[in-house]
Amino acid sequence: MPADIKKISKEELAEQNKYSQMVNELISKRYSGKPLACVVTYGCQQNIADSERIKGMLEAMGYGFTEDRLEAKLIIFNTCAVREHAEDRVFGNVGALKSYKLDNPDVVIALCGCMMQQQHIADKIKQSFPFVDLVFGTHVVYKVPQLIYTALTRKKRVFELPDVDGVIAEGIPVKRDNDKKAWLPIMYGCNNFCSYCIVPYVRGRERSREVNDVVAEFKQLVDEGYREITLLGQNVNSYGKDLEPRVSFSQLLRILNDLEGDFRIRFMTSHPKDCTKELIETMAQCDKVATHLHLPFQSGNDRVLKAMNRSYTREKYLSLINYAKELMGDELSITSDIIVGFPGETYEEFCDTLSLVEEIKATSLFTFIYSPRVGTPAAEMDDPVPYEEKSKWMRELLALQERISGEQMALHRGKTFKCFVYGKGKQGDNYLAARTDGNLIIEFVGDERLIGSFQKIKVTEPLTYVMLGELERKEK
Ligand code: 5AD
Numbered sequence: 001m002p003a004d005i006k007k008i009s010k011e012e013l014a015e016q017n018k019y020s021q022m023v024n025e026l027i028s029k030r031y032s033g034k035p036l037a038c039v040v041t042y043g044c045q046q047n048i049a050d051s052e053r054i055k056g057m058l059e060a061m062g063y064g065f066t067e068d069r070l071e072a073k074l075i076i077f078n079t080c081a082v083r084e085h086a087e088d089r090v091f092g093n094v095g096a097l098k099s100y101k102l103d104n105p106d107v108v109i110a111l112c113g114c115m116m117q118q119q120h121i122a123d124k125i126k127q128s129f130p131f132v133d134l135v136f137g138t139h140v141v142y143k144v145p146q147l148i149y150t151a152l153t154r155k156k157r158v159f160e161l162p163d164v165d166g167v168i169a170e171g172i173p174v175k176r177d178n179d180k181k182a183w184l185p186i187m188y189g190c191n192n193f194c195s196y197c198i199v200p201y202v203r204g205r206e207r208s209r210e211v212n213d214v215v216a217e218f219k220q221l222v223d224e225g226y227r228e229i230t231l232l233g234q235n236v237n238s239y240g241k242d243l244e245p246r247v248s249f250s251q252l253l254r255i256l257n258d259l260e261g262d263f264r265i266r267f268m269t270s271h272p273k274d275c276t277k278e279l280i281e282t283m284a285q286c287d288k289v290a291t292h293l294h295l296p297f298q299s300g301n302d303r304v305l306k307a308m309n310r311s312y313t314r315e316k317y318l319s320l321i322n323y324a325k326e327l328m329g330d331e332l333s334i335t336s337d338i339i340v341g342f343p344g345e346t347y348e349e350f351c352d353t354l355s356l357v358e359e360i361k362a363t364s365l366f367t368f369i370y371s372p373r374v375g376t377p378a379a380e381m382d383d384p385v386p387y388e389e390k391s392k393w394m395r396e397l398l399a400l401q402e403r404i405s406g407e408q409m410a411l412h413r414g415k416t417f418k419c420f421v422y423g424k425g426k427q428g429d430n431y432l433a434a435r436t437d438g439n440l441i442i443e444f445v446g447d448e449r450l451i452g453s454f455q456k457i458k459v460t461e462p463l464t465y466v467m468l469g470e471l472e473r474k475e476k
């Protein structure tokens with residue numbers, strides 16, 4: 001692990017447990033019954049995973065939970081900085097709490113997550129949102145008990161935003177949002193500095209959790225009945241490069257795949273520059289690893305890719321996809337992220353993105369209009385194309401992918417997929433809903449007792465966003 005990345009010691013965690021008890025005593029004196037906390041999460045799965053840890057700590061402190069901000073005694077916004085739109089929503093939603101806080105001065109309003117890790121945002125909160133009591137960054141989530149205790153007992157506002165390369169904290173309690181599907185962070189941070197992206201500045205350097213810690217949490221999840229476990233990292237392909245001894249992501253997948261139990265492993269996000277043939281072979285060989293590859297290409301044009309500092313070419317990307325298709329055939333599902341209207345991108349260059357979309361035939365795409373982020377190199381580049389024009393390009397991209405998704409869905413008629421039955425369906429009373437490896441939804445008529453199991457389901461009728469199917473045979 002790099003020298004300036006710190007694993008939080010047992011003593012520091014024990015210190016937090018003391019604060020947790022102190023909060024517990026304090027709130028049980030202050031309130032009759034459990035005070036409620038409302039944790040609002042924006043952005044990616046990493047943030048969802050962080051919020052699940054925040055909620056775990058709050059539960060240990062004695063808080064109950066509510067979705068309704070206006071009945072909460074503690075409101076936490078876990079924010080996202082990846083695009084301006086996400087930031088605007090946070091400002092709007094925090095602003096809307098002003099009168100609630102004025103009427104209820106005992107309520108604690110807290111902001112955390114990537115947005116707060118930017119100096120100009122923290123300054124804005126300091127100046128323009130005086131009713132926000134507590135602001136903390138991405139590297140001190142493990143200190144939530146101490147921070148809440150301070151916010152409850154001190155009259156001053158609390159800003160805890162250390163700018164460090166990163167920490168790893170093990171053993172934090174987790175309150176998960178779902179009882180069958182779990183997020184499992186295997187690494188934190190990013191070293192890639194794509195020229196448009198704020199993440200490396202707000203999440204610090206790449207750091208991997210120890211294999212033993214990942215395996216222990218994974219086993220615990222399987223024992224608790226979780227069936228779909230998604231390994232998380234900004235760039236999971238570089239997992240383990242900082243560990244001693246070095247471990248590759250493929251090795252980790254194989255270790256997890258060999259564990260006892262009936263489960264499916266997913267992972268995201270992969271970076272094409274670090275995605276290896278070995279990883280693709282591992283996916284193809286490990287029966288519990290979903291044959292779903294989320295491999296963002298961002299642009300199909302080599303000049304734009306270079307300006308984005310992505311470190312791969314269109315050709316290299318295509319060779320990975322083609323290799324994955326060769327090994328996994330029809331089983332493979334590809335998804336990707338795309339940025340439309342990177343500074344200086346021309347329409348001709350954007351057309352290379354369209355042609356790549358045409359070529360790879362993704363199941364679905366996550367598409368974003370470029371959003372300038374303060375402090376990133378791209379924010380300094382000339383950006384002559386107006387937003388309306390970029391929106392037009394975006395519509396063209398969406399129409400293309402809609403056609404491709406439709407064609408892909410139609411090809412599935414008659415095919416059988418191994419699916420995880422996750423709940424009741426929406427097509428009718430006796431329908432159940434199941435998810436394929438590639439995250440497609442199939443609804444079928446079945447007994448409710450199948451919920452929570454893996455089943456083989458044959459597609460009978462592909463509709464637009466969902467497919468209808470029938471149970472092929474019951475798996476043991
Ligand atoms: N503008 C638009 N999209 C962005 N992304 C990251 N930064 C930006 C930005 N500044 C997108 C990328 C990334 C996804 C998580 O968000 O496509 O893969």
Ligand code: SF4
Nearest residue numbers: 190192193194197199
């Ligand atoms: Fe951002 Fe690039 Fe890191 Fe992904 S790999 S988080 S896009 S810098």
